[in-house]
Amino acid sequence: xxxxxxxxxxxxxxxxxxxxxxxxxxxxxxxxxxxxxxxxxxxxxxxxxxxxxxxxxxxxxxxxxxxxxxxxxxxxxxxxxxxxxxxxxxxxxxxxxxxxxxxxxxxxxxxxxxxxxxxxxxxxxxxxxxxxxxxxxxxxxxxxxxxxxxxxxxxxxxxxxxxxxxxxxxxxxxxxxxxxxxxxxxxxxxxxxxxxxxxxxxxxxxxxxxxxxxxxxxxxxxxxxxxxxxxxxxxxxxxxxxxxxxxxxxx
Numbered sequence: 001x002x003x004x005x006x007x008x009x010x011x012x013x014x015x016x017x018x019x020x021x022x023x024x025x026x027x028x029x030x031x032x033x034x035x036x037x038x039x040x041x042x043x044x045x046x047x048x049x050x051x052x053x054x055x056x057x058x059x060x061x062x063x064x065x066x067x068x069x070x071x072x073x074x075x076x077x078x079x080x081x082x083x084x085x086x087x088x089x090x091x092x093x094x095x096x097x098x099x100x101x102x103x104x105x106x107x108x109x110x111x112x113x114x115x116x117x118x119x120x121x122x123x124x125x126x127x128x129x130x131x132x133x134x135x136x137x138x139x140x141x142x143x144x145x146x147x148x149x150x151x152x153x154x155x156x157x158x159x160x161x162x163x164x165x166x167x168x169x170x171x172x173x174x175x176x177x178x179x180x181x182x183x184x185x186x187x188x189x190x191x192x193x194x195x196x197x198x199x200x201x202x203x204x205x206x207x208x209x210x211x212x213x214x215x216x217x218x219x220x221x222x223x224x225x226x227x228x229x230x231x232x233x234x235x236x237x238x239x240x241x242x243x244x245x246x247x248x249x250x251x
Contacts, residue, residue, distance in 0.1 A: 054107025144234030153218030
């Protein structure tokens with residue numbers, strides 16, 4: 001074998017080794033990224049999850065608003081990427097605890113009984129105005145001592161939460177997407193889909209509650225979203241009981 005042939009063979013071998021090492025490295029990094037994503041969502045391979053669906057406020061009993069359907073599609077893609085499976089349940093049939101399976105709950109408490117139960121038990125520092133009568137506070141959020149009113153199509157708010165049961169043997173999280181309007185529900189799921197890696201780096205597998213603001217949805221749809229603040233502490237701290245009304249009359 002002359003020098004030229006030997007150099008060619010060595011070059012081919014070196015290229016093959018480099019390609020194999022590159023493939024191994026890419027596979028390792030891809031698997032590590034997948035495991036981190038699965039850990040954040042509580043979705044190991046072939047696991048089951050729940051998608052709890054609200055109903056359209058003005059439609060039939062089982063109608064789902066168009067933007068809420070889009071929100072479910074965003075979540076379904078995330079679940080599929082984790083090699084997991086989803087079961088879709090209407091909000092009023094999901095009569096079970098949480099923590100055994102990852103749950104994604106979409107919609108405000110006015111249209112989602114499951115969300116109302118989660119807010120009451122897990123986020124006692126949050127109140128959502130669900131009055132049917134028109135008023136400036138209709139649909140507003142009260143988080144701690146701060147109130148956030150909705151301006152339809154201009155400025156709307158939503159809560160994005162990842163929560164786990166502290167005193168439960170089950171540790172799968174429940175994700176809440178509680179918006180003031182249906183388009184803010186989709187905006188919240190899209191925000192999670194786009195930023196879950198950053199959220200996982202910041203919070204790990206711990207609970208958090210973020211207040212999001214959707215800006216000018218009538219022009220930009222669900223795409224322009226900003227974080228107002230982390231309201232985890234305020235949302236998990238029970239609101240003070242209202243002062244009793246004085247029923248005495250002046251004589």
